[in-house]
Amino acid sequence: MTDALLTLNAGTSSIKFCLFELGGGELVRAAEGQIEGVGVAPHLVARQGDQVVSARKWPAGEGLTHEALLGELLAWVDDHLGGDRLRAVGHRIVHGGPEFSAPVRLDAGVVARLDALAPLAPLHQPHNLAAVRAVAKARPSLPQVACFDTAFHHGHAPEVDRFGLPREWEARGVRRYGFHGLSYEFISGRMRALDGALAAGRMIVAHLGNGASLCAIRDGRSVDTTMGFTALDGLVMGTRCGALDPGVILYLETEHGLTAKAVEDMLYRRSGLLGVSQLSSDMRTLLGSADPRARDAIDLFVFRVVREIGALAASMGGLDGLVFTAGIGERSPAIRRRVCERLGWLGVRLDEAANARGGGLISPPGAAPSVWAIATDEELVIARHTRDLVAATA
Numbered sequence: 117m118t119d120a121l122l123t124l125n126a127g128t129s130s131i132k133f134c135l136f137e138l139g140g141g142e143l144v145r146a147a148e149g150q151i152e153g154v155g156v157a158p159h160l161v162a163r164q165g166d167q168v169v170s171a172r173k174w175p176a177g178e179g180l181t182h183e184a185l186l187g188e189l190l191a192w193v194d195d196h197l198g199g200d201r202l203r204a205v206g207h208r209i210v211h212g213g214p215e216f217s218a219p220v221r222l223d224a225g226v227v228a229r230l231d232a233l234a235p236l237a238p239l240h241q242p243h244n245l246a247a248v249r250a251v252a253k254a255r256p257s258l259p260q261v262a263c264f265d266t267a268f269h270h271g272h273a274p275e276v277d278r279f280g281l282p283r284e285w286e287a288r289g290v291r292r293y294g295f296h297g298l299s300y301e302f303i304s305g306r307m308r309a310l311d312g313a314l315a316a317g318r319m320i321v322a323h324l325g326n327g328a329s330l331c332a333i334r335d336g337r338s339v340d341t342t343m344g345f346t347a348l349d350g351l352v353m354g355t356r357c358g359a360l361d362p363g364v365i366l367y368l369e370t371e372h373g374l375t376a377k378a379v380e381d382m383l384y385r386r387s388g389l390l391g392v393s394q395l396s397s398d399m400r401t402l403l404g405s406a407d408p409r410a411r412d413a414i415d416l417f418v419f420r421v422v423r424e425i426g427a428l429a430a431s432m433g434g435l436d437g438l439v440f441t442a443g444i445g446e447r448s449p450a451i452r453r454r455v456c457e458r459l460g461w462l463g464v465r466l467d468e469a470a471n472a473r474g475g476g477l478i479s480p481p482g483a484a485p486s487v488w489a490i491a492t493d494e495e496l497v498i499a500r501h502t503r504d505l506v507a508a509t510a
Contacts (some may be wrong), residue, residue, distance in 0.1 A: 124208070182250045182256070183250035219262060265410055304319075310490075321333060467479055
């Protein structure tokens with residue numbers, strides 16, 4: 117019987133999970149799924165490939181917490197594995213602050229330090245840590261590992277992460293951090309296998325989904341990225357505004373009386389594609405709509421992606437390749453085409469047939485810079501770090 121690892125990505129109303137078996141030291145995906153409707157009408161679905169292997173619904177109004185639902189998930193894992201084989205749990209933790217630049221074993225002290233970072237990632241950090249606490253209560257002796265979305269971006273040059281604020285605020289941690297690092301780490305490693313020359317060169321990865329950012333990677337290391345102090349910065353996203361003149365916030369508060377909480381709600385939950393279109397935060401819905409507001413939202417999204425690619429190319433002194441990933445980046449040939457059409461000045465070209473298929477090289481063979489569409493796998497990165505750290509500290 118082989119041991120297994122569980123990865124968790126806990127959000128406001130959902131918990132994504134993936135179960136890996138350790139077959140001869142290799143990680144084999146055994147099952148994956150999600151619990152939706154946390155606190156409202158929870159339902160669990162687990163799949164092996166395309167096959168649903170478990171589904172359960174709880175009554176509406178049941179109000180089950182992360183703690184209760186993760187207890188149910190752990191019980192399902194034990195039953196699915198057929199024995200006491202779960203050896204550790206790895207968590208996606210969005211913010212590691214200036215302190216955590218690599219994965220770490222979780223204990224009460226580490227959780228307390230991560231809890232202090234919750235104001236920097238209010239949509240994510242509290243829920244990430246709720247899952248940690250729930251597992252600790254259900255299985256106190258089960259090792260848990262935190263893997264940080266910010267860690268990949270440690271090591272930037274000081275001017276990349278510094279704001280033009282009085283220096284005492286930088287000393288208090290007010291600086292750029294960057295996010296989506298687990299995705300960028302996977303893509304960087306994947307490109308070493310697909311195109312070693314590009315992986316050693318100057319590459320921009322476009323993680324385009326409901327949350328979206330870009331990362332400039334040179335020789336496998338992050339040198340610049342579009343998200344900053346929080347996950348609000350940079351590109352226009354599903355419900356988040358992206359980069360914003362801070363004077364807008366002052367104006368909303370002083371001239372219109374909005375509270376800090378109201379501004380936070382608007383910038384995180386009611387802006388972006390949803391706010392501009394007034395229709396949906398889902399790019400698929402907007403692309404299928406004839407409403408001119410949908411076109412406005414798409415145009416803004418594409419414009420900001422193109423502009424920031426230009427800025428990141430300048431940070432690296434050129435561009436050898438562009439990689440699209442995450443939900444929109446992997447699955448929307450229309451958005452990839454629109455972005456690339458506006459990057460002709462950088463030499464970017466698409467092979468239309470390859471772009472329609474996706475899943476690999478989508479520029480003409482030999483074109484420079486090359487363009488790719490690659491599926492990301494943050495869960496595998498978490499599982500690898502969890503396996504390695506638990507083995508090293510056993």
